[in-house]
Amino acid sequence: MKFVRLQPWAVLPERRTVDLDAAKERERLYRENFRHLRAARQPEFCAPWVLGQRVGWRILSPVDVTVAPLPQVEISGEETEAAAAAVGRSEVWLRSGTALAMDRPPWLHLYEFRDGDGWGSMFVPNGQGTVEWRMGWSPDDFQPMSVLVFPSEDLPDLGVMVGVLTPASLDRMHGTGFSIAIQPRRELGIRRGQEIARIVLVGPESLRAS
Numbered sequence: 001m002k003f004v005r006l007q008p009w010a011v012l013p014e015r016r017t018v019d020l021d022a023a024k025e026r027e028r029l030y031r032e033n034f035r036h037l038r039a040a041r042q043p044e045f046c047a048p049w050v051l052g053q054r055v056g057w058r059i060l061s062p063v064d065v066t067v068a069p070l071p072q073v074e075i076s077g078e079e080t081e082a083a084a085a086a087v088g089r090s091e092v093w094l095r096s097g098t099a100l101a102m103d104r105p106p107w108l109h110l111y112e113f114r115d116g117d118g119w120g121s122m123f124v125p126n127g128q129g130t131v132e133w134r135m136g137w138s139p140d141d142f143q144p145m146s147v148l149v150f151p152s153e154d155l156p157d158l159g160v161m162v163g164v165l166t167p168a169s170l171d172r173m174h175g176t177g178f179s180i181a182i183q184p185r186r187e188l189g190i191r192r193g194q195e196i197a198r199i200v201l202v203g204p205e206s207l208r209a210s
Helices: 020-033 047-054 080-086 106-110 167-173
Strands: 002-005 057-060 065-067 073-075 091-095 098-102 112-115 118-121 123-127 130-134 137-140 146-151 163-165 179-182 188-190 195-202
Touching: 065 106, 073 080, 080 091, 080 098, 091 123, 098 123, 106 123, 137 167, 146 167, 163 167, 179 195
Parallel strands: none
Antiparallel strands: 002 137, 057 195, 065 188, 073 098, 091 098, 112 118, 123 130, 130 179, 146 163, 146 195
């Protein structure tokens, strides 16, 4: 699979490498220089763990951002101001024929980016406390495979939602770019280039119902 940069600020996915030589050196130093300590049970010596680290790609944050839980109430798409006031929320986002009422956290609007002649939103409320995070790149040369998105073990509190994007879904994303759904569990500071999620390719046979 290849990745196409759609926005200049995008950070393309990367594969993770495992430094086996460093692990072997650590094991040797402990064995040769310490009476009691050893380092023979490192994860780098476990083939299934190593394969699990190397498979797929790591999605990296394109910006420095502090995210936080974003409670959302789904309301009627008619008389949205009155409906938002009724549930004690200050802002409404329209999504696919319905409306989402919420408060106005700074990070939701701070990352509007140039998109043609206008501005696009990096973070888009998605309902049920989830937010769509647009990455600014698009996958290419993946068919007939689908893409499985799952959380990074490094950042569990980001609440990345597990999902499978089929070729049809990925084609629809091509104009706006790849995105992941997050549901932050607490206030969380993230740095540009920090790993936030993982993706792997999934074959059609894996998606067939038994």
